[in-house]
Amino acid sequence: MPEDNLRIVLASRPDGRPKPENFRLEHVAVPAPSEGEVLLAIRYLSLDPYMRGRISAAKSYAASTEIGEVMTGGTVGEVVESRHPDFKPGDFALSHSGWQSHAVAAGSALRKLDPKAAPLTTALGVLGMPGFTAYAGLLTIGQPKPGETVVVAAASGPVGSAVGQIARIKGARAVGIAGGPEKCAYVRENFGFDAVIDHRDPDLAAKLAAACPNGIDVYFENVGGHVWDAVFPLFNMFARIPVCGLVAQYNASGDFPGPDRLPVLMRQVLSKSLMIRGFIQREFAEAQAPTFRREMAGWIAEGSVKYKEDIVEGLPNAPEAFIGLLEGRNFGKLVVKL
């Protein structure tokens, strides 16, 4: 049996960019499972941009993490003690145990993972929540048609890379936006996007326009910020804009300086019959997740979807890795190995 549970709790709410002192490492007793539960030793923790929303006091789609509570997060755990008939020690399971080394979970809330079918980390990335966000948002809201142009930012990340590759599977052109020459080259060469633009390029707008000679039919919005201004003039009639994240503005607070872009947006929404639709992947999970896992596993097996992971070692490094994620310092799906 493990001697103690290492965990990271929210010490204080960040004002703007999170700092290391907003988080606190604690040692507490390892909990014991009740009937129907299992005790998990967490092997991998997923770090994702949505966590910034959970530690803000602002109302969002999910309840905030309270001060002193364990940071939330998707995890892969190994069963060390089981009081549920479906699990035995040594089994692996997907759970939502947060930033800690051990956790008790109801067996009914877990999905067993087969480490021989796919690397365990993929359950947190390309075969997990980020991959499903790309799949459901692109196919259900974006609905790319053959020959259309799909643009996505954070294209080297787990959502963006899947969006572009699925778009290509559906016969659309994929144009990615990423930060810096290394990521851009990777997106073009390894993920096979048709074109990639560096969002730090001062000529972003002109270069994006050149990369989209037939305009933009789907913009998968996961960053917000200045990329929007480059994308906005290029929308075609009936363009679709699934919105799953706004990482570039998560650390912002207070009023934004003018001019007011809302009336200009609404005018374009009207004159181009645009559709803007925010979503959280779990809206689609019940109906589509099994199909997604089967299709995505097939695409990975045949080589039409590739993925990249950025593995950080050790739970104490999670806060710094998370802060870096919000600034685009990760390169691929960010996972903490415990």
Added chain:
Amino acid sequence: MPEDNLRIVLASRPDGRPKPENFRLEHVAVPAPSEGEVLLAIRYLSLDPYMRGRISAAKSYAASTEIGEVMTGGTVGEVVESRHPDFKPGDFALSHSGWQSHAVAAGSALRKLDPKAAPLTTALGVLGMPGFTAYAGLLTIGQPKPGETVVVAAASGPVGSAVGQIARIKGARAVGIAGGPEKCAYVRENFGFDAVIDHRDPDLAAKLAAACPNGIDVYFENVGGHVWDAVFPLFNMFARIPVCGLVAQYNASGDFPGPDRLPVLMRQVLSKSLMIRGFIQREFAEAQAPTFRREMAGWIAEGSVKYKEDIVEGLPNAPEAFIGLLEGRNFGKLVVKL
């Protein structure tokens, strides 16, 4: 045979609010129909907010009217000469002949109207484009469910009044916004809305919130402007926002002063999974117009949809009536009787 064609052409593009001198009345020869065409004497001309977009140089969903061209518009005409087998003199037809007393049109582009089935003017209003805009936008994009709250502005106008009444037919609560006590009373008493707020009320936001104790599920956007700010905080999760008009900002040009409301909008789109969708009714016309005409005629016959018309006499009064329309001076569907 008529001796001449009276018409109103675009004399110059308005800068902001249109003025009478942007329009010019002309007398020209009455055209002669070719084979397959008919000559129409226009009896009724529809005036609608979308016409402001057509006389602007800005790119929109439809080509601009050029300087010197006849102003565009839906019309009801009486056939005075026919070279098409489906029409004979004395027949009435719906056409898009614009601001003029006579016009030639292809018989294949006309829809014959039965003056005994419904007043001819309704083909321009509740049974025509505005009624169909309400029907298609509300039912296809808004999709109100029983018990939900639907909010619409310009609620005494032809689109808004139909939106609220159809919402109630579908079991939703209808909350209207209109300008001034007379229109508000009419919307509540004659159109049967559950609540009506005066948009000139300095407490608009608080009164709208009080009228929507369960939040807003559908906001049918046809005005823009300051009404949006009252509506915006009240959206429920998964609210739908069909956008068919922005009459409050049609006369605006140049930058809008800050703060920038776009990042705030996008944050709400994300955290509430909002859907914003611009549309023009003709996107849905082929699939839905016949069903609409049958259903709407039934609702009118049974008294569950009422309508109000504002009839102006004489084509020379069209420019002043149109200028007033953009400022909400009409009361009901604005039609010019020739």
